[in-house]
Amino acid sequence: MHLLLVEDDPSMRSTLERALSRRGVRVSSCDDGARALAQWRTSAPDVVVLDLSLPGMDGLLVLESARAAQLSTPVLILTARGTVGDRVLGLNAGADDYLAKPFDLDELEARLRALARRGAGPQAPREEGRIELGGLAYDKASGAFHHAGQVLELTPREAALLQALIVRPGYAVPKERLFALVFPGEAQVQYEAVEVVVYRLRKKLAQTGTTLMTLRGLGYLLKAG
Structure with a gap:
């Protein structure tokens, strides 16, 4: 896996470079937003870890610019900003996952490998x-949505959540991203409202041959069976 690490804290950057390299990850790093965007364009990484507080061009602007450039x-946003509002803001800008500092290295690696599989995985x-x-x-x-030739009756919020899951079958979609899409x-709206939509949708999917699963700490996924 080739990782682009965008982090302006020298100590954090060098620590992550060493730790992830020992785990078989090829790490390229950058400490500036504008340079990070240029490096992203040319290096074609499998996953980007992006800090929000960057000099010159902050992480959200880097992300928005990258998505606008296709x-x-x-x-994965990695930052000390841990509120729900900040997470939703980042996910709306195009992030796929969010991990607040301080964090566990094993969890970071698991999330990165999940994102790498999602980016290359089958549809x-x-x-x-x-x-x-x-x-x-x-x-x-x-x-x-159809099942057995019949339209599945869903509320707009249920449909929005199910759409986000079915385009990535078998891969976890973070709860924060679902919140941003559904609400x-x-x-x-309270953050836990996503769980209510999931509960209602799960009952409607019971006889469709699909399962809506909860993965603690990672989000929700949809799979056949």
């Missing part, structure tokens, strides 16, 4: 805008 590399069978998983089918053009711009 750089689709999975990104559900598709044909002309259609995704199928187990007995569930998703029509991308209409946004409708966009709704600052008054």
